[in-house]
Amino acid sequence: MEQISHLERMERAYLSEGLPMTTQRRALIEVLASRKDHPTVDEIFSKLSRRIPEVSRTTVYRSLEMFTELGLIKRVEHPDAAARFDPNVSEHHHFLCTNCGGLSDLPAGALRGVRRLAYVGKGKHTAEEISVLVRGSCDDCSA
Amino acid sequence: MEQISHLERMERAYLSEGLPMTTQRRALIEVLASRKDHPTVDEIFSKLSRRIPEVSRTTVYRSLEMFTELGLIKRVEHPDAAARFDPNVSEHHHFLCTNCGGLSDLPAGALRGVRRLAYVGKGKHTAEEISVLVRGSCDDCSA
DNA sequence: GCTATAGATGCAAAGTGTTTGCAACTGAAA
DNA sequence: TTTCAGTTGCAAACACTTTGCATCTATAGC
Numbered sequence: 001m002e003q004i005s006h007l008e009r010m011e012r013a014y015l016s017e018g019l020p021m022t023t024q025r026r027a028l029i030e031v032l033a034s035r036k037d038h039p040t041v042d043e044i045f046s047k048l049s050r051r052i053p054e055v056s057r058t059t060v061y062r063s064l065e066m067f068t069e070l071g072l073i074k075r076v077e078h079p080d081a082a083a084r085f086d087p088n089v090s091e092h093h094h095f096l097c098t099n100c101g102g103l104s105d106l107p108a109g110a111l112r113g114v115r116r117l118a119y120v121g122k123g124k125h126t127a128e129e130i131s132v133l134v135r136g137s138c139d140d141c142s143a
Numbered sequence: 144m145e146q147i148s149h150l151e152r153m154e155r156a157y158l159s160e161g162l163p164m165t166t167q168r169r170a171l172i173e174v175l176a177s178r179k180d181h182p183t184v185d186e187i188f189s190k191l192s193r194r195i196p197e198v199s200r201t202t203v204y205r206s207l208e209m210f211t212e213l214g215l216i217k218r219v220e221h222p223d224a225a226a227r228f229d230p231n232v233s234e235h236h237h238f239l240c241t242n243c244g245g246l247s248d249l250p251a252g253a254l255r256g257v258r259r260l261a262y263v264g265k266g267k268h269t270a271e272e273i274s275v276l277v278r279g280s281c282d283d284c285s286a
Numbered sequence: 287g288c289t290a291t292a293g294a295t296g297c298a299a300a301g302t303g304t305t306t307g308c309a310a311c312t313g314a315a316a
Numbered sequence: 317t318t319t320c321a322g323t324t325g326c327a328a329a330c331a332c333t334t335t336g337c338a339t340c341t342a343t344a345g346c
Contacts, residue, residue, distance in 0.1 A: 018314095019313095019321095019322075019323095020312075020313040020314060020321085020322065020323075021313075021314095022312070022313070022322090022323060022324080023312095024323080024324075025323085041303080041304085042303090054324095054325075055324090055325085056324070056325045056326070057303095057304085057325095058304090058305080058306090058324075058325065058326080059323075059324060059325070061303095061304065061305075062305090062323080062324085063323090075222065077220040077221070077222060077276075078220070079218065079220060081302065081303060081332080081333080082302085082303065082304095083303080083304085095268070098271065107265070109263065110262060110263055110264075110265065111260065111261075111262060111263070112259070112260070112261040112262075112263050113256060113259030113260045113261060114260060116255070116256030116259060117254065117255070117256045117257060117260060117275070118254075118255040118256060119253060119254060119255075119277050119279070120252065120253055120254070120255050121253075121279075122250070122253065125238070125279060125280070125281060125282060125285065126279045126280045126285055127277050127278070127279040128241065128278050128279045128280070129277070129278045129279070130275060130276070130277050130278075131275070131276050131278070132260070132273060132274070132275050132276075133220075133273070133274050133275075133276065134262050134270050134272070134273050135270070135271050135272045135273075135274070136262070136264075136268060136269045136270040136271045136272070137268070137269045137271070138268060139268060142268065142269055161343090162292095162293075162294090162342095163292085163293065163294070163341075163342040163343060164342075164343095165293090165294060165295080165341070165342070166341095167294080167295075168294085184332080184333085185332090197295095197296075198295090198296085199295070199296045199297070200296095200332095200333085201295075201296065201297080201333090201334080201335090202294075202295055202296070204332095204333065204334075205294080205295085205334095206294090209294095224303080224304080224331065224332060225331080225332065225333095226332085226333085
């Protein structure tokens with residue numbers, strides 16, 4: 001199963017850092033690995049609370065920060081005030097609905113010419129990543 | 144002068160909406176038109192305060208919101224908590240330094256292949272805008 | 287110019303999302 | 317089992333933004 005391998009990949013990457021695997025972090029990794037969207041801290045916290053009722057928001061914030069540093073997840077920019085995290089760290093681009101605020105991955109083939117896109121650095125600039133954001137109206141909002 | 148025409152363009156666009164031009168808004172438009180970077184609300188407020196000491200942050204927030212709705216400026220996404228505004232509403236792309244957090248416009252020609260970039264909508268998706276963000280290390284931080 | 291009024295302003299308070307200090311706790315290695 | 321770096325939960329502090337409200341002001345009509 002795809003999902004299990006993603007979960008295992010995250011767990012191993014975490015453990016390989018020599019950090020202790022607590023109950024909270026294991027559950028958090030499971031929650032993250034099970035999602036293909038871009039949950040807010042609050043959504044993640046809610047889901048985690050169902051399993052570990054005493055868990056605190058602080059732990060969620062701190063763990064997400066840690067996971068982001070380790071490259072297990074990515075923080076994605078969103079016009080909403082709240083931070084969102086993306087469990088998919090491979091290169092991909094996003095679609096943002098300007099109506100409902102929904103943020104989704106661009107399906108393969110949705111962006112023509114993206115492979116040719118390249119940053120031509122002048123001076124000492126270094127480019128690490130190029131990300132594309134398409135703004136528009138999603139299926140639901142256009143209907 | 145380029146700067147004056149940008150200023151006039153903003154003023155006229157604002158007045159053409161039939162909204163009253165207050166002292167605060169005129170000064171705010173002048174501050175915005177004078178910048179080519181992406182100031183935070185706080186930076187804008189500070190600059191405005193020098194001219195109008197009694198001005199309140201609330202007014203700055205409300206006016207920036209209004210200007211954004213009118214399309215005079217654009218809000219740009221930035222990982223920092225604070226909102227940033229871009230007085231340049233023409234299509235252009237951004238460079239974000241992952242080290243110092245500096246956000247700048249990509250100079251012309253810095254992005255190869257961007258003209259071919261197109262969104263191939265499936266279903267009812269509509270694309271209004273495609274924006275590219277290059278992350279990396281800026282000149283200062285790479286030095 | 288004077289008046290009426292939609293819209294703008296400033297203040298204080300409330301809201302929302304996030305971070306921090308700290309004492310208690312826990313996973314993993316010895 | 318002991319040890320300790322690292323983690324946790326709580327409460328409080330923070331940073332940024334929004335809101336309610338009474339007052340004020342730019343503009344249009346007289």
